[in-house]
Amino acid sequence: MRKVFSRPVSLKDVPFHYxxxxxxxxxxxxxxxxxxxxxxxDNTIGVAPVGCSVFTMDYFDIDMFQASxxxxxxxATGIKRVLPDRVVFTYQGDGDLAAIGTGExxxxxxxxxxxxxxxxxxxxxxxxxxxxxxxxxIGQKTKxxxxxxxxxxxxxxxxxxxxxxxxxxxxYVARVAVHKPKSIIQAKKAIKKAFEVQxxxxxxxxxxxxxxxxxxxxxxxxxxVTWLEENMIPYYPxxxxxxPTAGVx
Amino acid sequence: MALITFREERCKGCRLCTTVCPKNxxxxxxxINDMGYHPASVLEMEKCTGCALCAMIxxxxxxxxxxxxxxx
Ligand SMILES: Cc1ncc(C[n+]2csc(CCOP(=O)(O)OP(=O)(O)O)c2C)c(N)n1
Ligand code: SF4
Numbered sequence: 001m002r003k004v005f006s007r008p009v010s011l012k013d014v015p016f017h018y019x020x021x022x023x024x025x026x027x028x029x030x031x032x033x034x035x036x037x038x039x040x041x042d043n044t045i046g047v048a049p050v051g052c053s054v055f056t057m058d059y060f061d062i063d064m065f066q067a068s069x070x071x072x073x074x075x076a077t078g079i080k081r082v083l084p085d086r087v088v089f090t091y092q093g094d095g096d097l098a099a100i101g102t103g104e105x106x107x108x109x110x111x112x113x114x115x116x117x118x119x120x121x122x123x124x125x126x127x128x129x130x131x132x133x134x135x136x137x138i139g140q141k142t143k144x145x146x147x148x149x150x151x152x153x154x155x156x157x158x159x160x161x162x163x164x165x166x167x168x169x170x171x172y173v174a175r176v177a178v179h180k181p182k183s184i185i186q187a188k189k190a191i192k193k194a195f196e197v198q199x200x201x202x203x204x205x206x207x208x209x210x211x212x213x214x215x216x217x218x219x220x221x222x223x224x225v226t227w228l229e230e231n232m233i234p235y236y237p238x239x240x241x242x243x244p245t246a247g248v249x
Numbered sequence: 250m251a252l253i254t255f256r257e258e259r260c261k262g263c264r265l266c267t268t269v270c271p272k273n274x275x276x277x278x279x280x281i282n283d284m285g286y287h288p289a290s291v292l293e294m295e296k297c298t299g300c301a302l303c304a305m306i307x308x309x310x311x312x313x314x315x316x317x318x319x320x321x
Binding site for chain 1: 250251252259261262263264265268269286299301302304305306307308309310312313314315316317318
């Protein structure tokens with residue numbers, strides 16, 4: 001018999017601190033599998049955010065840097081410009097990327113920095129206890145929107161993937177989900193494509209990963225993945241929003 | 250023929266794996282692990298095809314899958 005599924009080499013053999021059913025672990029594994037498949041473990045530098053995934057440097061068996069809140073794209077820019085032969089990616093939540101770090105990701109994209117952003121959208125601030133995020137859905141109840149988000153008061157949720165394509169520096173923009181096996185397979189393909197776009201030097205790439213946070217959604221892990229499917233995907237449709245010119249990849 | 254192994258001490262009992270098995274083979278054990286969770290397990294291993302869907306959805310890399318792979 002042959003092993004058909006086992007822990008990727010680029011993921012250290014330590015337990016994750018994430019809550020039961022948290023989708024961060026699935027996203028970590030997919031990135032590590034892609035690093036293994038592209039054979040870039042010794043050549044990849046990751047930048048961790050502030051948020052539940054602040055400890056990712058304890059998990060990926062690659063060089064990692066931990067940035068201040070929201071600043072990962074700026075740090076990644078510096079690393080990539082000094083070490084252009086490395087594959088440089090950030091791993092950021094929606095509080096980190098789409099709230100305090102909005103200026104960072106937009107300008108990194110506009111500059112066409114040749115880096116990859118993995119953007120984990122769980123529609124809430126996880127680490128700090130479930131406050132409303134810019135990505136929180138209309139009507140979604142959080143600690144700071146106990147009656148549900150209202151657009152009159154809180155504005156509308158930010159659609160990051162829809163925002164980026166007009167910026168000429170962006171080469172690859174995709175939204176995926178990791179709540180069921182079929183989506184997980186698609187998610188891995190998109191992450192791999194984003195890394196390949198960077199390796200080919202084609203410009204900025206971002207993969208938004210819709211991800212369940214059962215704890216702060218107040219749902220069981222099984223209810224949470226169903227909630228994601230029924231509520232997040234209709235507002236945040238999956239797919240590729242920008243790809244490099246046909247035939248390049 | 251397939252063999253799947255669970256690192257029960259790493260399982261947080263989230264049950265996502267029980268929802269994706271096409272043959273409904275994954276069940277939660279009556280035992281409690283050191284973290285205090287009921288870990289996932291497969292009782293009727295002979296029925297497992299090794300499709301690895303349970304391993305794919307597991308957020309904690311608890312599951313390893315081996316399968317008879319036909320020589321090409
Ligand atoms: C400068 C600064 N402001 C605010 C915080 C508090 N804080 C920590 S994590 C976080 C948001 C985390 O949410 P997200 O990025 O969505 O990641 P998740 O925890 O959901 O994975 C905030 C506001 C901080 N650490 N530093
Ligand atoms: S709070 Fe949410 S995002 Fe953070 S570890 Fe728990 S389930 Fe995951």
